[in-house]
Amino acid sequence: MGGVDKERVKRVVFEMSKNSAHFKNEQRKQAKVEERIGRLKVQAQKLTPQELAAQLRLMDQRIADLEASRDLSRTWLHVDMDAFFASVEERDRPELKSQPMAVGGKSMISTANYEARKYGVRSAMPGFIALRLCPNLVFVKTDFNKYKQASEETRAIFKCFDPDFDAGSLDEAYLDVTEYSNKSGLSGAQVAAILRDRVREVTQLTCSVGVAPNRFLAKVASDMNKPNGQYVVESERHAVKTFVDALPIRKVPGIGKVTEQTLHAFSIHTCHDLMENRALISALFSPSSCSFFLDTALGLGSNKHWEVPGPGEAGRKGISCERTFKALSTQADLEHKARELAAHLAADMAKEGLKGKTVTLKLKTTAFEVRTRATTLPCFVSSANEILKPVLKALAAEMPIEVRLMGIRVSSFYEERVTRGQCAITTFVKPGKQCLSQRDASQATPEKQEEFEDGCQGDAKDQTVGQADSNPSVQTFKRARLGGEVGSVNPVECARDSIPCQQVAHAGSHDGSGAVLIDADLTHSGCQGQKDRGGCALGTPQNRPWSPAAGAVQECSLQSSLPVSFSSCTQTKCSRCGAWVSAAEQQEHEDYHLALDLQAETPVAVRPTAPQRLAPGGRWSKKRKSGGRCSKSRRSSESISTTLDAFLQKR
DNA sequence: GCGGATCAG
DNA sequence: ATGGCTGATCCGC
Ligand SMILES: Nc1ccn([C@H]2C[C@H](O)[C@@H](COP(=O)(O)OP(=O)(O)OP(=O)(O)O)O2)c(=O)n1
Ligand SMILES: [Mg+2]
Numbered sequence: 001m002g003g004v005d006k007e008r009v010k011r012v013v014f015e016m017s018k019n020s021a022h023f024k025n026e027q028r029k030q031a032k033v034e035e036r037i038g039r040l041k042v043q044a045q046k047l048t049p050q051e052l053a054a055q056l057r058l059m060d061q062r063i064a065d066l067e068a069s070r071d072l073s074r075t076w077l078h079v080d081m082d083a084f085f086a087s088v089e090e091r092d093r094p095e096l097k098s099q100p101m102a103v104g105g106k107s108m109i110s111t112a113n114y115e116a117r118k119y120g121v122r123s124a125m126p127g128f129i130a131l132r133l134c135p136n137l138v139f140v141k142t143d144f145n146k147y148k149q150a151s152e153e154t155r156a157i158f159k160c161f162d163p164d165f166d167a168g169s170l171d172e173a174y175l176d177v178t179e180y181s182n183k184s185g186l187s188g189a190q191v192a193a194i195l196r197d198r199v200r201e202v203t204q205l206t207c208s209v210g211v212a213p214n215r216f217l218a219k220v221a222s223d224m225n226k227p228n229g230q231y232v233v234e235s236e237r238h239a240v241k242t243f244v245d246a247l248p249i250r251k252v253p254g255i256g257k258v259t260e261q262t263l264h265a266f267s268i269h270t271c272h273d274l275m276e277n278r279a280l281i282s283a284l285f286s287p288s289s290c291s292f293f294l295d296t297a298l299g300l301g302s303n304k305h306w307e308v309p310g311p312g313e314a315g316r317k318g319i320s321c322e323r324t325f326k327a328l329s330t331q332a333d334l335e336h337k338a339r340e341l342a343a344h345l346a347a348d349m350a351k352e353g354l355k356g357k358t359v360t361l362k363l364k365t366t367a368f369e370v371r372t373r374a375t376t377l378p379c380f381v382s383s384a385n386e387i388l389k390p391v392l393k394a395l396a397a398e399m400p401i402e403v404r405l406m407g408i409r410v411s412s413f414y415e416e417r418v419t420r421g422q423c424a425i426t427t428f429v430k431p432g433k434q435c436l437s438q439r440d441a442s443q444a445t446p447e448k449q450e451e452f453e454d455g456c457q458g459d460a461k462d463q464t465v466g467q468a469d470s471n472p473s474v475q476t477f478k479r480a481r482l483g484g485e486v487g488s489v490n491p492v493e494c495a496r497d498s499i500p501c502q503q504v505a506h507a508g509s510h511d512g513s514g515a516v517l518i519d520a521d522l523t524h525s526g527c528q529g530q531k532d533r534g535g536c537a538l539g540t541p542q543n544r545p546w547s548p549a550a551g552a553v554q555e556c557s558l559q560s561s562l563p564v565s566f567s568s569c570t571q572t573k574c575s576r577c578g579a580w581v582s583a584a585e586q587q588e589h590e591d592y593h594l595a596l597d598l599q600a601e602t603p604v605a606v607r608p609t610a611p612q613r614l615a616p617g618g619r620w621s622k623k624r625k626s627g628g629r630c631s632k633s634r635r636s637s638e639s640i641s642t643t644l645d646a647f648l649q650k651r
Numbered sequence: 652g653c654g655g656a657t658c659a660g
Numbered sequence: 661a662t663g664g665c666t667g668a669t670c671c672g673c
Contacts, residue, residue, distance in 0.1 A: 126663040126664090168660085322666080323665085374652075
């Protein structure tokens with residue numbers, strides 16, 4: 001952004017920061033980074049010309065291979081909404097357009113409108129500093145649901161250009177418009193212009209678009225003419241090289257503050273420099289980092305859509321919940337926070353039917369030091385109490401401590417091991433109201449309705465849904481089998497768009513989105529996504545059924561449909577943890593408690609309260625021995641590669 | 652598997 | 661005085 005008085009911004013931020021605990025922590029981290037960079041430089045110094053020459057030959061060979069596989073045949077768009085949260089707020093309150101405004105609060109800002117950015121106000125800047133930079137700054141509270149809805153409006157448009165588009169965060173998406181472009185005879189630039197017009201007309205929001213032969217380039221390009229602009233990288237080798245050569249490394253997704261600093265220390269500022277210094281890079285960095293830098297310097301990137309998680313797959317690696325609060329130090333206070341977090345997390349997990357084996361406690365001290373303590377349990381857990389147990393133990397081991405943030409993360413999820421072509425896994429649908437709303441009930445055929453309620457309540461007369469007995473020890477479920485072959489793709493012809501239905505459950509669903517839909521007459525199930533891959537897998541190892549608390553019942557329509565068939569199933573409530581367990585799982589569940597008990601009896605290892613080893617050492621270093629062979633087993637390292645691989649996949 | 656760290660949005 | 665939250669990944673151990 002032009003017109004920003006950068007010196008003033010730096011000065012103000014520094015003046016407000018210099019005495020804060022946060023700033024001191026930043027300095028501590030910075031010192032470590034510099035230390036690592038220092039070690040790298042020493043290593044670089046020791047390289048002989050012969051070694052460098054050898055590295056150069058290796059790199060050049062790889063470059064030749066990569067060039068040979070360069071694919072310029074596809075046209076990608078990366079769409080990124082402008083000042084997204086702020087723009088949505090402006091749409092609702094147009095008077096905000098002319099004033100500097102930030103979404104967030106005094107402690108933290110999510111984003112700011114372009115008026116506020118003129119003053120240097122940015123995402124992830126604390127509000128009180130922003131206020132000093134821009135005394136007239138207006139704060140608007142964040143309303144995540146509002147942005148989510150706005151996001152859906154944009155995505156409905158993206159779908160017209162690429163039905164399989166990949167949505168990353170709320171405000172961006174990758175579209176492969178090759179087909180659209182071919183069919184319409186329009187160039188990438190024309191498609192981008194049409195899309196931007198459409199988005200603006202329909203949503204009253206503006207976006208910026210990058211057009212390029214791969215995702216990486218499209219992503220970078222979308223940032224070139226922000227806001228409300230577009231930029232094309234032509235699908236031609238020379239154009240691509242020209243574009244990346246001039247690119248400052250910091251613009252490359254995956255190269256952040258630290259990596260930038262590190263490369264700057266070697267006078268590498270642009271992607272052209274990256275190429276010029278390829279021998280040095282090869283000698284200093286891990287194979288995966290080198291590979292990433294090489295791709296970057298060549299302007300190579302993925303040109304495939306993300307893989308859709310199969311049915312029964314979690315669709316994510318972890319789920320977490322963390323909160324910042326006023327400094328706390330008593331165990332009772334901290335345990336209270338832990339309980340709240342565990343409850344919150346358990347509710348979130350229930351929405352997707354997740355169960356995890358690893359529970360991680362995260363603490364941030366008042367000095368902003370972060371500690372994480374992970375526990376891997378003998379069984380998969382999902383309830384608040386199960387999550388809480390290992391957390392409390394880990395917490396106790398950290399006492400005494402003064403904390404400003406606590407978080408809990410659950411990972412290592414249970415995933416249905418579904419083999420391709422296997423029959424659909426059965427699922428549970430709780431009886432009664434959640435399957436049919438009042439309105440939809442009128443649309444259900446009487447027979448089906450009867451059959452359904454029969455199956456639901458059947459012999460379990462003692463429990464009427466949602467009333468009377470609020471704490472039954474036995475419940476009978478409708479067991480619904482939701483059609484199809486798991487792993488197969490449902491033919492498009494079976495699409496039954498616009499059938500009113502309800503979202504009844506989460507977990508591995510037909511399209512991997514997590515949402516399972518059943519229509520009003522209870523004859524068809526399906527998903528909203530574009531990639532219905534057949535049967536849906538619901539349930540967890542303990543087959544915890546869907547419950548009203550878990551996952552909102554939403555109005556939606558089926559993209560595709562599959563037959564539903566019913567049977568009934570009875571579960572009993574575990575007296576120890578409250579989980580619902582079917583007869584078949586009884587033994588497994590008891591074993592699980594046994595294992596937990598045994599673990600609880602194991603004495604807690606005496607752990608020093610002082611922070612663990614603060615010098616990780618070794619990072620950024622590359623123990624060179626193998627002459628540059630890039631085998632998976634090589635253990636050379638440096639933290640650059642951390643993020644790199646992630647983005648190799650994504651972009 | 653654990654802990655520290657980087658990155659994105 | 662006041663510095664968020666969620667998710668992913670990597671490496672050395
Ligand atoms: N540290 C951050 C960065 C972003 N966001 C949120 C607010 C943004 O509105 C949204 C999208 O992020 P972008 O990086 O795309 O930023 P904007 O869309 O706000 O601005 P731009 O016009 O630069 O894209 O994500 C956030 O909460 N915290
Ligand atoms: Mg944006």
